[in-house]
Amino acid sequence: MSGRAEAPDACQECQELVLAEAAAKRERDGSRETDCRVLRARHQAAVHGARA
Numbered sequence: 001m002s003g004r005a006e007a008p009d010a011c012q013e014c015q016e017l018v019l020a021e022a023a024a025k026r027e028r029d030g031s032r033e034t035d036c037r038v039l040r041a042r043h044q045a046a047v048h049g050a051r052a
Protein backbone atom coordinates (compact mmCIF):
# COMPACT_ATOMS: atom_id res chain seq x y z
CA MET A 1 0.00 0.00 0.00
CA SER A 2 1.57 3.22 -1.07
CA GLY A 3 0.47 6.82 -0.82
CA ARG A 4 -0.42 6.53 2.81
CA ALA A 5 1.24 9.24 4.84
CA GLU A 6 1.41 7.96 8.34
CA ALA A 7 4.58 9.62 9.49
CA PRO A 8 3.60 10.96 12.89
CA ASP A 9 5.52 14.19 12.72
CA ALA A 10 6.75 14.75 9.22
CA CYS A 11 3.96 15.77 6.89
CA GLN A 12 4.61 18.54 4.39
CA GLU A 13 3.13 21.18 6.64
CA CYS A 14 5.35 20.07 9.50
CA GLN A 15 8.39 20.32 7.29
CA GLU A 16 7.44 23.77 6.09
CA LEU A 17 6.97 24.95 9.65
CA VAL A 18 10.30 23.46 10.65
CA LEU A 19 11.98 25.22 7.75
CA ALA A 20 10.27 28.51 8.56
CA GLU A 21 11.33 28.19 12.17
CA ALA A 22 14.91 27.47 11.16
CA ALA A 23 14.92 30.45 8.82
CA ALA A 24 13.56 32.73 11.54
CA LYS A 25 16.18 31.44 13.94
CA ARG A 26 18.90 32.10 11.39
CA GLU A 27 17.63 35.65 11.01
CA ARG A 28 17.39 36.02 14.77
CA ASP A 29 13.72 36.77 14.46
CA GLY A 30 12.70 35.53 17.86
CA SER A 31 9.03 36.38 17.61
CA ARG A 32 8.66 34.66 14.25
CA GLU A 33 10.55 31.66 15.55
CA THR A 34 8.18 31.39 18.50
CA ASP A 35 5.27 31.87 16.13
CA CYS A 36 6.38 28.94 13.99
CA ARG A 37 6.91 26.78 17.03
CA VAL A 38 3.43 27.53 18.32
CA LEU A 39 1.91 26.88 14.92
CA ARG A 40 3.77 23.60 14.63
CA ALA A 41 2.68 22.47 18.10
CA ARG A 42 -0.89 23.39 17.29
CA HIS A 43 -0.71 21.64 13.93
CA GLN A 44 0.77 18.49 15.44
CA ALA A 45 -1.87 18.41 18.14
CA ALA A 46 -4.67 18.94 15.64
CA VAL A 47 -3.44 16.78 12.77
CA HIS A 48 -1.20 14.21 14.40
CA GLY A 49 -2.85 13.95 17.77
CA ALA A 50 0.31 14.94 19.55
CA ARG A 51 0.06 16.30 23.04
CA ALA A 52 1.18 19.86 23.50
Ligand SMILES: [Zn+2]
Nearest residue numbers: 011013014047
Ligand atom coordinates in the same frame (compact mmCIF):
# COMPACT_ATOMS: atom_id res chain seq x y z
ZN1 LIG B 1 2.19 17.64 10.16
